[in-house]
Amino acid sequence: MEALLGEMESYALEHYIPILREKERHAFCRIVEEAKPHRILEIGTAIGYSALLMAMFGAEDVEVVSLERKEDRAAKAKEFICRSPYRDHITVMTGDAAELLRMLQGPFDVVFIDAAKGQYVRYFRRILPMLSARAVVLADNVLFRGYVCSDVKPPRRYKTIVKRLREYLDLVRHTPGFATELLEDGDGMAVSGRLG
């Protein structure tokens, strides 16, 4: 698996495709390993890198459903996944996440939100009824270049994203029955666990 993951990292670098940062990888894998999920939902597949990592650290019978809007990326993800021992455990669905989410049914033990940053609030509201009793929701890039939790004014082009990510953090922190931890390495990852 390390050779395949290394090849994916090189491919992502070469084609300017954002995937989980090295700095985030250790904590990310540890959280998934501790949750030992049977069913995982990922919003934002790219080339399947984090989907494979989650499959590696999930339960033996893990099932990952991953959503990707771009057809070329979804196709590349399927190619890489087919070369792994997890080919029968991961399903990549192509289309807009908001549409695809309507077709899915829970329960999910882990959800990784890593797609359109302006949509995180919408995604969280949609997945909430599909979460299992001990579910963990991870959301990447929630600090967005340091603007989300600082007083520094973001450039105009980022204003909406920053506002929406602040709304996301506010939402998860105030949703009853959840505790949220913020991992500050990389671009910031919110980890919201359902309280047992």
Ligand SMILES: C[S@@+](CC[C@H](N)C(=O)[O-])C[C@H]1O[C@@H](n2cnc3c(N)ncnc32)[C@H](O)[C@@H]1O
């Ligand atoms: C940061 S990348 C995902 C990286 C991946 N999770 C990983 O770490 O290996 C975000 C992906 O979300 C996809 N995306 C963005 N908006 C989306 C949407 N509305 N529906 C589905 N996918 C979307 C992008 O095309 C992109 O490939």
